[in-house]
Amino acid sequence: MVVGLFAAAALLSQPALALAASVTTSASAATPPAAASMSLSPNASVITSRPQGGSAGSVVPAYVAALSAAAAPAGSPGGDLVKVYVVKTAQQNGGTPDSLPVIAARTLGDAGRAGEIFELNRGRTQPDGSALQDPNQLRPGWILRLPQDAGGPDVRLARETGGGNDAGDGGNGGDGNATAPADGATGAPPAGDPAPQADGRIALPLAAVLAVLGAVLLGLLTAAIVFRRRLRRAFAWLPRLVHRLGEPRRRARRLAFRRGLAQTFAADAESLRVAHRIVAELSGPKGYAVHAVSVDDAGATVWVGTQDDPPAPWQDLGGSRWRLPAGALDRPVRAAAPVPGAPTSFLVRVGVDDQGGKVFVDLSRLDGLLSVTGDHQVATDVVTGLLTEVARGGPGIPAAVLSRTGATVALPQAMPRVEAPRPGSVEIPAAGPQDDLRAGTLRAAAHRRFLRAMLVVPEAPQAGDAAELAALCAEAIGWTGLVCGDVDGAHWRWQAAQDGSVRIPALRLTVSAPAAA
Secondary structure (H helix, E strand, O other): HHHHHHHHHHHHHHHHHHHHHHHHHHHHHHHOOOOOOOOOOHHHHOEEOOOOOOOOOOEEEEEEEEEEEEOOOOOOOEEEEEEEEEEEOOOOOOOOOOOOHHHHHHHOOHHHHHHHHHHHHHHOOOOOOOEEEEOOOOOOOEEEEOOOOOHHHHOEEEEEEEOOOOOOOOOHHHHHEOOOOOOOOOOOOOOOOEEEEEOEEEOOOOHHHHHHHHHHHHHHHOOOOOOHHHHHHOOOOHHHHHHHHHHHHHHHHHHHHHHHHHHHHHOOOOHHHHHHHHHHHHHOOOOOOEEEEEEEEEEEEEEOOOOOOOOEEEEEEEOOOEEEEEHHOOOOOOOOOOEEEEOOEEEEEEOOOOOOEEEEEHHHHOOOOEEEEEEHHHHHHHHHHHHHHHHHHHHOOOOOEEEOOOOOOOOOOOEEEOOOOOOOOOOOOOOOOOOOOOOOOOOHHHHOOOOOOOEEOOOOOOOOOOOHHHOOOOOOOOOOEEEEOOOOOOEEEEEOOOOEEEHHHHHEEEEEEOOOO
């Protein structure tokens, strides 16, 4: 980066050095000795000026004037560059004296434009103190101003200085001072120097500009490569801060979505009808155990307790999941007749999956206890939603709340309330060698049971209460337990997150649970 910046400075400094040298030379050469005097000659390429009310001014060498003209800005009060012609002697002109038509033909290419040259110079003070009044009278050494389109080897550049005293018969030029370049100068700037612009700027070559830009870009790229790790560490906090600032709004949107789910479930009867129809179909001749159903606009997915191939038109998705396209949902099916005295399915909605499908689980296969761990508020919402579904599907099923701390869960108004069993009132059976109350069981090993009564536990039970709770929810007594917390012996364990999502490990599924308004 440092090398690139030094290169850029070197490129930009060249025009400035040249300009400084020009100004310095002008300053040193423009002040002749006080006693010096120079004679006027046609070849001297000089202009004299006569100050107002005085005699002829000092004579300035042309090369000094040229340096002064190059150093001053074009738009400065000293005047503008003009094109001029120095009248030659007959000897310098091949024996022919200069005339306005000859000068016009030589510099403008048209002798008929001699009148333009006369109008530009009429009454203008010349180096010898006289002025042009007659177009036929020219004196060698006079400096005649030319139109701007003049060109040729005899055209020179000069700078007109001084305020104009109108002279002669309405002449258009005053006693303006003009300085001309040395012999041999033409209207074009010297080769190799930047051309002066009308506004005083110096035109840089395109190659120099591109080199400067390339050096700057190379320096920036080098700095980015060298300091990229430091920059990454310095700004690593920024994404986390942005995410943290947006968390309240995301949480509010998520809660509004979950509350809308509760209202949608309350008004939805079609998906429940489809889910019951699917369970009745698959529980037919072969009696497939359906643990969960997801119904969406594109079809339905079931989680079954078998590794068999699915019957047509079902498709095997792997992982004991089958898929039925939407076009096959309304086909005529033959449902198996219910077995007298056997438990029937009890489908309840637990939420929606990533595809927007409404997910149902069969509580008749819960086989005792459901433990919802993780975020306590979301776990409470899950238990409340399940109780609402039970009250909607089985209005006569009662519920009781069991708590040692006084915590409670709001029960649906349509659900009958019963007194919870007192702690210590249940005989705890001895654990057999095959019992493992900690690990839980696979869904394929669950026993199907009637849903008789719901036992709600608002918080995780104490260590001494877990065995009694498991005994209350055993098949012999018949309670179905819903626990907001972790408990040993739970057949189903769900994990609730703060954002309202619930993971069901037995199904390898994550759903968004509804929230009470």
